[in-house]
Amino acid sequence: SKEHERKLSLMMLDIDYFKAVNDTHGHAVGDAVLKEFALRLQRSIRGVDLASRYGGEEFVVMMPDTDLNQAQMVAERVRQSISDDIFETEMVAPLSITVSIGLAIYEEEHDTPESLMKRADISLYRAKREGRNRTVYDAA
Numbered sequence: 527s528k529e530h531e532r533k534l535s536l537m538m539l540d541i542d543y544f545k546a547v548n549d550t551h552g553h554a555v556g557d558a559v560l561k562e563f564a565l566r567l568q569r570s571i572r573g574v575d576l577a578s579r580y581g582g583e584e585f586v587v588m589m590p591d592t593d594l595n596q597a598q599m600v601a602e603r604v605r606q607s608i609s610d611d612i613f614e615t616e617m618v619a620p621l622s623i624t625v626s627i628g629l630a631i632y633e634e635e636h637d638t639p640e641s642l643m644k645r646a647d648i649s650l651y652r653a654k655r656e657g658r659n660r661t662v663y664d665a666a
Contacts (some may be wrong), residue, residue: 527590527632534632535597537565537587539604540644542616542658551618558615559623565607570604588647594663601627603659609659620636625661626650631663644657 527534529556533611541563550558551647567577567585576588587604589597605625612620628650645664653662 528635530573533593534644535589535592535594535600535643536630536632536646537589537597537601537604538580538628538630538643538650539587539625540587540654541583541608542626542654543660547621547623551615551621552589553616555615555621558617559613559621562613563623564626566607567604569571571600571624571650575600586643597631598645598663600660601629605659605661626653626658627661627665629661 541559544556546557560579563666564577564585565640566593567587571577572589574590575592578586578588580586587600589600592600594629595653605627608623608625613623614620628646628648630649649662649664652664653660656662
């Protein structure tokens with residue numbers, strides 16, 4: 527993006543209250559939720575976007591050629607795909623799952639992958655503090 531002066535957005539996602547899923551229903555149910563979450567995430571982003579599990583219940587999506595408006599639309603589509611339909615597992619009753627999302631946009635020529643990740647993480651934690659099940663963007 528920097529080399530070719532193209533837009534880039536980064537989305538960081540964290541499944542809300544995931545520890546409670548594992549603690550209440552066990553790790554097998556937690557694993558089933560993670561798998562379904564990943565499928566819904568993949569179906570909700572564009573073919574050019576790159577989704578990756580970042581750790582635990584956190585995921586990151588890199589969105590090339592994507593400005594803030596487009597990133598917010600993709601993030602909202604993802605958030606709704608998670609919250610609008612219950613998660614079915616064969617082991618327990620259906621679960622309602624939500625996700626908090628932080629966005630960062632490549633904005634300045636001195637931006638680095640680390641600075642984008644840090645801003646996305648800060649935005650994500652602001653989404654958590656503000657009540658979860660939402661998308662937050664903080665400018666650089």
